[in-house]
Amino acid sequence: MSKSQPLLSTIKVLLAEDDRMMQVLIQDVLQNLGFTEIALASSGRLAIELLDRFPFDLVISDWRMKDMDGIDVIRFLRSDSKARNFRIPVILLTGNTESRYVFTARDAGVNEYIIKPFTAEQLAKRIRNIIENPRSFVETRAYRGPDRRRRMGTVPKGGDRRKQGRKVRQA
């Protein structure tokens, strides 16, 4: 371990996972990466409760949970702009590989999507991406979440429509 690794102890993680074995595994993996502040929610509803009560920096959630799945947790989070954690980055873990699931997650406001089985390197890469390359947060009538446009290099023909009349707020 490097000397600076304990720095990750300043980042509070909420892990929402209802499978006990997966819970232990992901917690161990996170601890090996250097995280020490990890709260566990064994259901989607509990995750919502904890997010309402405590400030977290990052949510890692399974998609499919028994009472309230990860997508509903994200939708709930993003739905209330006055909520404590409505802009918090969320990494969604899932075994669903089809594009329709990816689009559903994206449109719910997920930041990163990890397909199981995942490696420690994949998880570390997604977390790094959230830290190093945070995306703008967008609010429209139909969507609230991280900017879904990841490639910002090319402007479509006719210019970037969003440049006109947009309001930009500082975080």
Added chain:
Amino acid sequence: MNAEPANRPEDDAEVTLYAPDRSLRDKLGNADLDHIFTPQAIAAAQDQIAKATDAMLTETETALRRLRQDFAGLQQKPAAAGELLAAMVADAFAIKSKAGFAGYDLVVELAKSLQQLCEQSHAAHLTERDLRLMHWHIGSIVRLYDAKITGDGGKLGQAIRAELAALFPPVAQSET
């Protein structure tokens, strides 16, 4: 994740764009992330995953055993079909999520297909074809798992895919 949003609003004046939240980066100060996410830390984390894989396999075996029992119950007690189908969905999902950690890709694919099949089947109107498909899926998962065939299943995998395509063309097509 790169495609444009389908529900992009027509009126851009109603778009509020918040600047990227850099609070996570700020919490880490000037620390170099290469010194945090070191190869050693990642290797240690990966080691945990490897250790967990054995436990996942035990869970897979348990779920597979439950799945066979639930399917047997489905054939014997049609009145309990709703409950048993729900249990089979949960069993198939458990197999899908756990077997994947050990690299049983085709088992995962078949478990996923079985899960969909159970979700789409109507408890009150289970057909002979539904039961044959379920039976075939469970049998194929057992064959692959017992033979410890990982990845896409090699020759047995090819044979299973061909069997699926030959026996149940509509399902084979929807799963590819």
